[in-house]
Structures are given as structure tokens and as C-alpha cells.
Amino acid sequence: MLVFAFDRDWTVDVNPHPNKAAVPLGWVRELAHETEHAVYAIGNQDLASEAAIPGVVDIVGMHPDDWDRWLGDKQADGYYERFPDRRERLELIADLHPEADDYVVVDDLDLSDVDGWDHYHAWDFVPAIERGEVDPSLPWVREPLADGGYPSSAGIVPVDASDLDDWLEDRRDAPGFEVRYADDGTERTELFRDVSIIRGTMRPAAASAVRCQPASADRDAVSIAVDDIEQVNAVKPPMDAFLPETDDPVERAAAIADLAADNPFAVDVSRVLALLDREDDAPQAEALRALEEVASARPGDCTPAVPILRSLLEGDCADPERALSVLDAIGGWDGRDIVPLAGVIETYLTAADPSVRAQATACIGKIVEEDPDEGVGMVPALAMLLKDRDATAHAAYGLSLLAKEFPEAVKPAAPVLGEVITDDTLGANPRLSATAALGRVVGEYPSTALDIVDDVVTLLNAENPKLRNNAVGFLSDVATVHSDVIEPHVDAIAGLLSSDDEYARINASAALARVAEDYPDSVAGYTDDLLSLLDDDHHLVRTNACWALGYLGDSEAVEFLREVAVDDEHDEVRNRASWAITRIEDGP
Structure with a gap:
């Protein structure tokens, strides 16, 4: 808890200094009534009623044994016989709060000589509050600004490359970085869209350096020696700080996509969606490229794109693979967000482009994880996709999830699941999913897939432990009958x-x-x-x-x-x- 003591005239904005900043009366009121802090009026006592805070008489009243010493009797003119001076008032207030964390007096008079109290003039107090120096939890604290004027969330004066590397790693989600460094004896401060340690320079014998991607995409990355860096700030500039000036929506979409590739955290998703949700579909392909980059790092922020993507996929989508990729990322974040699109996505399981089929199959896997009922009717299509090398892993995974809830529905896919299991040219993951799917079918229908038992036995020596487990589980289920x-x-x-x-x-x-x-x-x-x-x-x-x-x-x-x-x-x-x-x- 802090204790505040406010003068009124030339301090609070009810009677401000003619040329300098004053403390808003609303601040005084909120400090007194909306925080845990204690607030008093020590100057012109009109402030006590204006802010509904204790004044000098109230302060003395909290020391009843000292009333006569400090005030005495009230005179006919309304004034008391005596009145404590400014410094005495502060001493009385401090006596009331011996356990306070700090004592702050705001007065146009210089009271810096009062022991235990931090004195501010109003014009110093207001910016100190806004910088968070008095209490960083107060609502008037502004985001700190780096030298370039952009809000800063953190800064570092690096000790060495390792120190800077750790700091950058903890701020991978920063929209940008402002670096102050020495360049041939000249101090420069520059905004970069990305900053990273050049790994080869962290060897003991090498001069450590950082790779900095300038704000402008037209400029090549620059290398700055760590020893030349004076300070690095993680900053939050507006997205336009990184973009060229252009009225062409296609150029703007391409610039945002390039920015997203360098730093997806610098992109304003709403601006990307505005480019997608246009009657003119010219910027659509580049906007989808941007959205895909952002979704890979910030899938939760891209959920507002779902209705627009649905509309695009139901129509003539410029890049269905990227649209589905975004939905896959969103589904990985929360499958419930894409379940309503199951029917739309299903139509792409038979697309001519194998990459589109694979991406659609991946989305179906996310949907089935959340709601298996949505995938039951897709078993024939998923079974066909098991033969599609681009989609095999996703299809097998989807069938393994469906087999858990609906083994009877997956049973017709047993022969092709068996082919995946016995195909040693495939990686471990699709075979793992296939053994899980077929194992769940065999658990209910032990006579299924007897013809591949000999091949499954060979998987007992597989390097992947989960594949071995699924294989022996399959054999155990067969053995029941x-x-x-x-x-x-x-x-x-x-x-x-x-x-x-x-x-x-x-x-x-x-x-x-x-x-x-x-x-x-x-x-x-x-x-x-x-x-x-x-x-x-x-x-x-x-x-x-x-x-x-x-x-x-x-x-x-x-x-x-x-x-x-x-x-x-x-x-x-x-x-x-x-x-x-x-x-x-x-x-x-």
C-alpha cells in the first residue's frame, strides 16, 4: 500500500499551473476509492470535498489525544486556533500508516526534505505515473516507448551473445525489434522485423553477431556485431511500419505475406481478412499465403477467418491448399472451430491436386478428434486415400480415431489397412495408425485380417515401441478366437x-x-x-x-x-x- 498526500492549487487540475501539467481530479478520486492506497488532502482543503478524501481536520481527528496541540478550539470565523504546517501534516499522516510501502507527496511547494516522503511536483508526478514508476498496476500507466517512439514490452543491454540469445528466445512472439547500435562511430536506432543470433558466430574464437531483417522488405538483412549493440527493445509498431506505401491490394497482400514469413507476430489478422473478404478476388492468393504463415504461429488469432474460408472453399478458391492449411492449423488449436466445415472439407478429399487431398485429409483428422460422428460417412473416402502416398498418414490417423468409436464402420477398410501395415516402405506413423485402426476392428471382429498375421508378427521387432505395442495388441485380439x-x-x-x-x-x-x-x-x-x-x-x-x-x-x-x-x-x-x-x- 502507498500513502498519497495531495496539495490542490497548482497541483490538481481544478486549479492547475498555467503552463505545466496538473494531476487530474479523477486520478485523485480513483486512487482514494478504487485502489488499496490511502489518499489525503494537505493543501487547500477544498480538495477534501472535491475528491471525497480526508483533510487536515480529519487527519488530526485520527490523533484524538493531540487535538488541542494541533487545532485547539474552533473560532467564530470558522478557523481553528492552530493548524499544523505542511511538514507536520505529513508526519501526522505517516504516523497513521507505519506499515505503508512508500509515502508520496504531490505539491507545488518543495517538500523533498521531509524524511520518508517522495516529493513530486504535479508536472513530474503525471509522467512518473504514466511510466509506471509510482505503481505499475495503476490504469494510467502507458506502455513504455523505445527511442523510435514505438510501445516497448521489454528491453535489454546485452552482456554477451548468450545473454542476448536467451532474451530473444523468450521474445519470439515480439512484433518487432528496435536496435540501438554503433555504426562506424555513429549511434543509430533502427526498427527491424526480426532479430536473431548468427549461430556460427557464437564460437569462442568468433566475433558474435546478430542477423537483422530491416523493416522494409526491399532491404537485405544486415549483420551487426553484438559488441556494437547498445540496446535492443521488443516493440509493438503498427503493421504499416513494415509495409511499403501502395494502394494496390495485390501488392499490399504480397507485402503482408512477406512480413508474415519473416515475423507472423507483426501481422494484424483483421487486415488480412479484409483482403480476403472482397468482391475483387485479386489479392486472395497472397492474402491466403499471409494467413497461412500467421496461422502456423498464431492459430487461435485466426479463428475469425473460419467463415470467410468456408465461403471461399464453397466457391472458386484461388488456393484451396492454403485455405485448408489454415483450417488445419486452427483445428489443431481447437477442433471445434472447424467441425461445422466438415461437409465442405469432405468435398476436397477427392480433389485432383494430391496436395489439396492431403491437406483436406489432415483437417478431417482434426474434426474426427473432436466429433467422430462427423467422419463416419467418410470411411470409404479415407480408405481410398490410404493408397494416396500424400494422404496415407492422415487417412490412417482418421480411421484409427473412427475405429475407436465405430469399429463396424471401419471394418470394410480392413484390407487396405492391412496393406498399409505390411508396406515397409512407409514410415512408422502411418503404419502405427493403421495397426491401431485395424487392432480396434479386430478387437470386435477377431476373424478380420487373418491373412496379414504373419506380416504383423514382423513388426514385433520394429524400432518404434508404439508400433510394436500395436502389433502385439493386434495379435492378442486375434488370439481370442x-x-x-x-x-x-x-x-x-x-x-x-x-x-x-x-x-x-x-x-x-x-x-x-x-x-x-x-x-x-x-x-x-x-x-x-x-x-x-x-x-x-x-x-x-x-x-x-x-x-x-x-x-x-x-x-x-x-x-x-x-x-x-x-x-x-x-x-x-x-x-x-x-x-x-x-x-x-x-x-x-
């Missing part, structure tokens, strides 16, 4: 019982338990491995081990199972251990 198909692969599956990945151990132990029910001799060689799993950290692994040991019928496992049946912390494990003991001792 077709243990005979999985039995030849027991050895390959058993290799994952000791995996560091708990999901691999869960699926591998489940698969072996299912095979053990019908082919115990094929699994018996892994009894010791299954016994060791009774101490696994995951309760599902321990449960599966109990299942398998019960089916194997090895009497030597009983003593271990008895201990589990009594001591395991999980009900499901204890129950399955008891079942296994009964099965071993009494038979099936």
Missing part, C-alpha cells in the same frame, strides 16, 4: 514379456494366456517367464500371468500363486490367482 493362427508365433511374442514397455508386456502376456488355453504345450516353455511376471509392476500383467499359469496346469506354480492370492494389492489379481490354483489342482 483364433489361437491356432497365433500359436506358431509364440516364441516371437514371448520375446516381449521382458520389455521395458508395460503395454508390450500387457499385450504379450494376454496373447500367451489366450494361446495357453488351447495349446498349453506351446507356451509351457515360458513358465519361468510367466512366474516372474507375478511380481510385475502392472496389475494387468500379473493378471494375465495368472491366467496363463492356470491354463498351463504346472503344479510347481501353485506355491507362487498362493502367495499372490493372499498378498497382491489388487482384487483382480488375487481372484485370478485363486482361479489358477483351483484349475491346476482340480483340472479344467
Whole structure:
């Protein structure tokens, strides 16, 4: 809390100095009634009533034992016998607030000699408030200005290249930078759209430098030695500070797109949308290029573009790939924003341009993440896109999400999903999504895709752990009905019982338990491995081990199972251990 003491005449704007700034009366009122600070009138007492704040009589009244000392009796003319002088008034106020953080007096008289009080003339107080020097939380604080006059959010006098690099990294979202530097003995201050350390110059033996992209796109980037830099400010100039003067909308859109490529945080999205939402579609392509750059860094700020993009995609869009790219970025931010466009985007799944098809498929994935119902009718189109190398990964991902909620709808796509799984020329991601999709279908329909089991088994040695997990999960689901198909692969599956990945151990132990029910001799060689799993950290692994040991019928496992049946912390494990003991001792 701060304590403020205000004079009135030549201080507050009810009677300002004729040639200098005065404190607005509204400031005094708001400080007194809208903040935690304490405010008093110490000069002309008319201010006490004008601002509804305590005056000198009120201050003395808060020291009742000292009334006679400071005021005495009220005279016939309305005045008191005595009245404390300015400095005494400040001492009385300070006594009322011994725990205050600071004491501020604003008076045209010089009171700087009063201990504990910071004195301001009104014409010094107003700019100090606006600079945030008195209390940065006050509503009258203005954004600081760099030397060039642009609002600044932060500044640095760099110690070295590393210091500047860390500072720049924390301000990657700054719309621009103002650099004050020495150029052949001349001090310059210049606005740049982007500033970054030149990495090769950070070696100990090199002279560190920064790459600065000038405000004007017509100028080439310049290199400035860090040692020549006096100060760097992150600034917020208007977008026009970076753009050439032109009345041509196409030129303006191209300039904004170039700016967005250099610094997407410098772009005013509303100006881009205005270029898109025109009867004249000449600037549309460049405006879409600008919007795509901005959406990649600021997708949430681009959500107002959704209705305009919908209109463009429903008509003759100049660049549907970029329009869909923007929607994909927005959907990645919040899929709900593009769900209403599902029908429009679906029409581009069969576009002639493979890049457009791929981008549309990516958007559908974002929509299905948010609302699977919207994608059920798109399964045939997504299945066809699995064969489109540009769209395979996105299509497989969309089908994996749909299979989670609607395995029956995805079931017809099983053959082509199998082709993706077995295509070792594809990267891990599309095969991962395909195994997830097909695994979810097989979980409901175990007889699906039996013809690719041998190929899926090869994925148990895949480098990608998630791909291995999906593969063994697929085999485990098949084994629920077709243990005979999985039995030849027991050895390959058993290799994952000791995996560091708990999901691999869960699926591998489940698969072996299912095979053990019908082919115990094929699994018996892994009894010791299954016994060791009774101490696994995951309760599902321990449960599966109990299942398998019960089916194997090895009497030597009983003593271990008895201990589990009594001591395991999980009900499901204890129950399955008891079942296994009964099965071993009494038979099936």
C-alpha cells in the first residue's frame, strides 16, 4: 500500500499551473476509492470535498489525544486556533500508516526534505505515473516507448551473445525489434522485423553477431556485431511500419505475406481478412499465403477467418491448399472451430491436386478428434486415400480415431489397412495408425485380417515401441478366437514379456494366456517367464500371468500363486490367482 498526500492549487487540475501539467481530479478520486492506497488532502482543503478524501481536520481527528496541540478550539470565523504546517501534516499522516510501502507527496511547494516522503511536483508526478514508476498496476500507466517512439514490452543491454540469445528466445512472439547500435562511430536506432543470433558466430574464437531483417522488405538483412549493440527493445509498431506505401491490394497482400514469413507476430489478422473478404478476388492468393504463415504461429488469432474460408472453399478458391492449411492449423488449436466445415472439407478429399487431398485429409483428422460422428460417412473416402502416398498418414490417423468409436464402420477398410501395415516402405506413423485402426476392428471382429498375421508378427521387432505395442495388441485380439493362427508365433511374442514397455508386456502376456488355453504345450516353455511376471509392476500383467499359469496346469506354480492370492494389492489379481490354483489342482 502507498500513502498519497495531495496539495490542490497548482497541483490538481481544478486549479492547475498555467503552463505545466496538473494531476487530474479523477486520478485523485480513483486512487482514494478504487485502489488499496490511502489518499489525503494537505493543501487547500477544498480538495477534501472535491475528491471525497480526508483533510487536515480529519487527519488530526485520527490523533484524538493531540487535538488541542494541533487545532485547539474552533473560532467564530470558522478557523481553528492552530493548524499544523505542511511538514507536520505529513508526519501526522505517516504516523497513521507505519506499515505503508512508500509515502508520496504531490505539491507545488518543495517538500523533498521531509524524511520518508517522495516529493513530486504535479508536472513530474503525471509522467512518473504514466511510466509506471509510482505503481505499475495503476490504469494510467502507458506502455513504455523505445527511442523510435514505438510501445516497448521489454528491453535489454546485452552482456554477451548468450545473454542476448536467451532474451530473444523468450521474445519470439515480439512484433518487432528496435536496435540501438554503433555504426562506424555513429549511434543509430533502427526498427527491424526480426532479430536473431548468427549461430556460427557464437564460437569462442568468433566475433558474435546478430542477423537483422530491416523493416522494409526491399532491404537485405544486415549483420551487426553484438559488441556494437547498445540496446535492443521488443516493440509493438503498427503493421504499416513494415509495409511499403501502395494502394494496390495485390501488392499490399504480397507485402503482408512477406512480413508474415519473416515475423507472423507483426501481422494484424483483421487486415488480412479484409483482403480476403472482397468482391475483387485479386489479392486472395497472397492474402491466403499471409494467413497461412500467421496461422502456423498464431492459430487461435485466426479463428475469425473460419467463415470467410468456408465461403471461399464453397466457391472458386484461388488456393484451396492454403485455405485448408489454415483450417488445419486452427483445428489443431481447437477442433471445434472447424467441425461445422466438415461437409465442405469432405468435398476436397477427392480433389485432383494430391496436395489439396492431403491437406483436406489432415483437417478431417482434426474434426474426427473432436466429433467422430462427423467422419463416419467418410470411411470409404479415407480408405481410398490410404493408397494416396500424400494422404496415407492422415487417412490412417482418421480411421484409427473412427475405429475407436465405430469399429463396424471401419471394418470394410480392413484390407487396405492391412496393406498399409505390411508396406515397409512407409514410415512408422502411418503404419502405427493403421495397426491401431485395424487392432480396434479386430478387437470386435477377431476373424478380420487373418491373412496379414504373419506380416504383423514382423513388426514385433520394429524400432518404434508404439508400433510394436500395436502389433502385439493386434495379435492378442486375434488370439481370442483364433489361437491356432497365433500359436506358431509364440516364441516371437514371448520375446516381449521382458520389455521395458508395460503395454508390450500387457499385450504379450494376454496373447500367451489366450494361446495357453488351447495349446498349453506351446507356451509351457515360458513358465519361468510367466512366474516372474507375478511380481510385475502392472496389475494387468500379473493378471494375465495368472491366467496363463492356470491354463498351463504346472503344479510347481501353485506355491507362487498362493502367495499372490493372499498378498497382491489388487482384487483382480488375487481372484485370478485363486482361479489358477483351483484349475491346476482340480483340472479344467
